[in-house]
Amino acid sequence: MHAIIDAAWICHVAFRDERGVHCIPTACWRIGAHLYIHGSNGSRMVRRLMEDECCVTITHVDGLVLARSAFNHSMNYRSAVIYGRFEPVEEAAAGTGKRQAMEAFMEHLVPGRQGEIRPGNDKEYAATTVLRIALAEAACKVRSGPPEDDEEDMGVRAWAGVLPLREARGAVVPDPACAMAAPDYVRRWAD
């Protein structure tokens, strides 16, 4: 489960309010046995998540699985579905506080960058809620490998195998107003 979460930039959070059910994508990261997200204090989602149970899902699609029969087609994927309730991460929390959590987020996004940027100030932190949910009640599902056709379909004259999919990193795009040479972690970005 940790590997599935650590490979993700975002999760989808399902929660309900008086208007119904919502499914909202948001950035996420992991510290130990918790998944973290953040948002502005005023956000509907942030407020609701502290009041009720929710479900958080991360999915990676790894390939299309081409079988000899239509109904045996499938996808290779890895998913983690987490149930529970988010709790706010306080400024002075024992262990990982709000600032440490946000710095871990930056380290997850771009390792090595934290020391260069202008860090969050008191006003920015005060306007931001950091939430975490325990990875206690969770289920991972993984499908990998070749198609599985029924014996009676093995003679069908159709190509069978996997068409792999993966995340790729493109050539970096410097901000037009940025005159700095790219640091190591930027030069190493593209595949």
Add this chain to the structure above:
Amino acid sequence: MHAIIDAAWICHVAFRDERGVHCIPTACWRIGAHLYIHGSNGSRMVRRLMEDECCVTITHVDGLVLARSAFNHSMNYRSAVIYGRFEPVEEAAAGTGKRQAMEAFMEHLVPGRQGEIRPGNDKEYAATTVLRIALAEAACKVRSGPPEDDEEDMGVRAWAGVLPLREARGAVVPDPACAMAAPDYVRRWAD
């Protein structure tokens, strides 16, 4: 919205049952102004989706946006959030029936393959539910382009720009039991 949906292999479906809220990834495709999914008749999700409103979300992450200040970091992305209720697609539905819908799914996954494979039989279709939801109540959100720093942060000595992400296609993996030459649509797969 159509472009965001058509670029997706899967969506995340949020729904509730007596145990709470769920967020489940599932394959999806579009025909006209509806999003389609399918599942086995016995699936909890399939049964619940016909009884209640839900929320379906598709998200593509296009890049990490590196700003000069920590709190102006962002992601480039495209998302579509759809609200409504799924309806079953019947065998004899006017316009797009169940079989046409499943053939459109195959054409979405692997254009040109439908004619080679062993098509679904009556038993397979009878065990499968195809559902569709209107793209009527939906919201798209898109972020693209460079970081947006505050004026007072423009002097910070940190590289700024975008680290792009995209989906890539890997080298195909033939099934060990497949002796056929790869057809055009397989040879063209990899980037």
